Amino acid sequence: MNLLNLDSLPIQLRNAIMVQSLKPGQVLYRQGDPAGMFYVVEAGRLKLVRYGEDERTTTLLVARSGEGFAEVALFAEVYPCTAIAEIASQVIAYPKPLLLSALRDYPDLAEDFMTLLVQRIQALQIRLELRDIRASHERVLRYLRYLAQPGRTVIRFDRPLKDIANDLGLTPETLSRALTRLERDGRISRNQQQIILHNSSAA
Amino acid sequence: MNLLNLDSLPIQLRNAIMVQSLKPGQVLYRQGDPAGMFYVVEAGRLKLVRYGEDERTTTLLVARSGEGFAEVALFAEVYPCTAIAEIASQVIAYPKPLLLSALRDYPDLAEDFMTLLVQRIQALQIRLELRDIRASHERVLRYLRYLAQPGRTVIRFDRPLKDIANDLGLTPETLSRALTRLERDGRISRNQQQIILHNSSAA
């Protein structure tokens, strides 16, 4: 039983899910809206952002095809962040009360969900750890190594560098300079959208 | 049923728990050790730190009396961080396989555990959001407001400022200067270990 595998779900939950299509830039739900659904990305890409005061925005998560999000909403009254489609996307919506009762009734499903939560925790911890690296080029390098699949050394960004800069807590200019510096120092190579890591223990 | 309330636990789990005492500075488990236990702080205070390369350390969590930790270990082979007692402490240890099977058997317990995981996610998100605030004094102010109980305006630190500085991604010097600046600007007052927030919507 798996949240991402529709056929494996209990029938009453399976029957209650809905599919929703989103245009690029479309908002799925807003920070502060009553929390009614849990979502899984069927296709496309969404981002979850929190708006602080004075224009600052923090991207809490980028959810890609096959990934779930809004898990926090199951245990809260309102959504703590805003979900926006970065590109055209389809999402599957699970009504909160039904999913909650399914989690009570099916330990397999609950275990699956807990695994999701734990992975989320680990991802956040890694991002936090990244922020402790002061030097921008070192931070970027660590980020790249984290992105690279173990063993592989090539990375292709599927979203604008300026968004990645924001995730890393840098300005686009600083990220750009960090990348050129890493290239100058021979730590990476770049051709068009592709980045190749060099000579390093890819963590 | 509640993880933190021993009497509410199923009997086979209740019988398996162990209490352990720790001296200040003592290590409970180390990053990389095989993950065998989940813990709850009975008394005292522990910190969970990750060691990066070149001396950097990230404090992932400070667990106080009544709080659980090492939840990630239930879904991993090894502990991803090191747990150290900051002061003399007692912890309750739950053997991983027993707790896992209890989570399967008792939906109430599982729900309780999921709530814990979600709270952890939210806390990490808040810390990440804090890091997006560049100006040190604004970051510190937000942190203070976050620490203050809703409605209350007085904060008492129970651990050294240098540790707090590290949590905030600042040096002790910068934190010190940020606090004096906030005081100079009338945003806070200080007397000995106590800080009072002023004139603000305490978020």
Added chain:
DNA sequence: CGCATAGTTGACTACGCTCAACCCTGGTGG
């Protein structure tokens, strides 16, 4: 073809880090 946006590069600024000295407190031992 023109516009909007992303990315890059440059010059300047500003803020946090580093290193250093100093104060203060608490603990220890003579």
Added chain:
DNA sequence: CCACCAGGGTTGAGCGTAGTCAACTATGCG
């Protein structure tokens, strides 16, 4: 009981680096 010491906290001076603002290029889309 006091002298000494260790560690935390504060303050100062100087430096380095990321941010800011600006100009310019490249790319994609209408």
